[in-house]
Amino acid sequence: MARFAIKKQHVPIIASTALLILIFAAGSLRYTGFFSLQVLLNLLIDNAFLLIVAVGMTFVILSGGIDLSVGSVIALTTMLSAALIEQAGWPPAVVIPLVLALGTSMGAGMGAIIHYYRIQPFIVTLAGMFLARGLCFVISINAITIKDPFYVTMAQTRVPIPGGNFISISVIIALAVLAAAIWLAHFTRFGRCVYAIGGNEYSALLMGLPVGRTKVLIYAFSGFCSALAGVVFTFYMLSGYGLHALGLELDTIAAVVIGGTLLTGGVGYVFGTFLGVMLQGIIQTIISFEGTLSSWWTKIVIGVLLLLFILLQRLLSSRGEVREA
């Protein structure tokens, strides 16, 4: 029996994987042209930016916090990039590091306020969300189109992979971030500290872990991921606009939760977030393949999925309590 025993903390990930395979199989049976590697790769291409932010958000949620500012930071990044490149004529080689640094320092600033002044992450990142969104409109109320050759190249380059399929450069960036994050979460001192803080911040402090530094770093990392996602989003949309990525924080949190991370912190996997993002993507693909279903069904289906996964987690954790008792 022991050989087949599944670890409790792996159940949500197994459930997400099973659901992903099930939906893909159902889609393949129902629609012609659905069963192809390219459909799966398109999921990555269309959701590369979501994957990047969700990875950053995973760390925040693992530590027991929340970051509501991610969508706005993406919008600010697209807006700033567009304004600096198209209106001020700066080269992308300067602009991209600049926006990344800006996102990182915004995150670090929020993390510092959260930790040192003991204000709820919810409120601080909410202020960050208003601030970033507002700054977009200070730059310009209208959308700015980007015609810079570098950005156009990044947007249109197709990286061929064996078998005649292709991915975009954004996908490579997103997968690199995912790999780096998995390493960071499970193989470094920083990662273990994140889990410890999420498990019990006070205990982590008593153990002598650098709680303050880690918390600031977590939010800085999330800010960096948001800015990077903003850069990728700029490649994807080729424009800067203050209303880009509106409500994305919600999709991101949903992806992390569907991926099996507990919102109370301390439990979860970065790889689960990848599955959560893919699940959201495949639901959108199914709905667009179906044609007759309207876009708002996406929200309803994701909401129902969210409910199911939370109930599953709840079931697992309560069963665990009984066993311990």
Place this chain on the structure above:
Amino acid sequence: MERIRKHHLFWPVLVLVALLVFNLLYDPDFFRIQVRDGKLYGNLIDILFFGSPLALVAIGMTLVIATRGIDLSVGSVVAISAAIACFTISKGADQNDPGLVATAILLALAASALLGLWNGFLVTRVGIQPIVATLILMVTGRGIAQLITSGQIITVISPNYKVIGAGTLLWLPVSVYIAALVFALAALLTRKTALGLFIESVGCNPTASRLAGIRSVTVRLFAYLFCGFCAGLAGIILSSNVSSADGNNAGLWYELDAILAVVIGGTSLNGGRFFLTGTLLGVLIIQTLTTTIYSTGVPPEVNLVVKALVVLAVCLIQSEGFRRTLARSLVSVRPSHQRVEGKVTTRG
């Protein structure tokens, strides 16, 4: 002086007064109120008028937060309630029929209360943490609202319905009376009956309260139900004001503004302590800020930036740690002993 400074409403009142004084100095016309056709006009009336739906949502939110919960779904409930009311009216033969309007309102309110109950059920019976439980409805709710309106903006032509959000009674907008009524009801229920004590007790420690004989499940269910009901009422006012329901944009960001108002009012997000008057002040601060920005001619887009700075400022002022840092940097000019420093801190 010390007692006034320690009062829980000291900082919110100070911020509101500062905002009003700024307006007085910038443009005294801000305070002018005119009477036209038996209706009062002026910036102050606008603040009350536009603030009333937010006040409703924030009052419900205060009770939920007091039980150590949070309700992220209020914006979606606003949208659903607006959609149900407008959909029901638009299907009627005579859109102005008072019976139909009453049915629509009752349906919308019942649905909102039910949604609140659903949130409460998830939190109390299933045992999901509030932020996640209400996140589900926040995501799904907008989809449901659009499902009801078929993705369209439903417009109704019903003078009877329009009275709620745009009508006038004794010189003041009807919606202000509704908000005042609900506020009075909430204040009465929580301060003149034991309910308020129960809510605070549950917020402090649900288990201890249960052991002390308080039905903590029922108390929390009530808070979520009431919050849903309030959001539904706000949805009716908002949709009645513009005579239409927009599943996508009705009540957008309302949950954030409502939570903001509650926090500015001094209610702790950790539960166990709540101030309805503080919440009301919070709403007035948010609305005065918005109106000030419009009336001073600053581009409305900057509104968000100013709001962000005010939120941060208010939260920082309320943070003990920040006040200490501030006090220390102010007195650091003098070489001071540790104990002296501590003494200065408590004074200001």
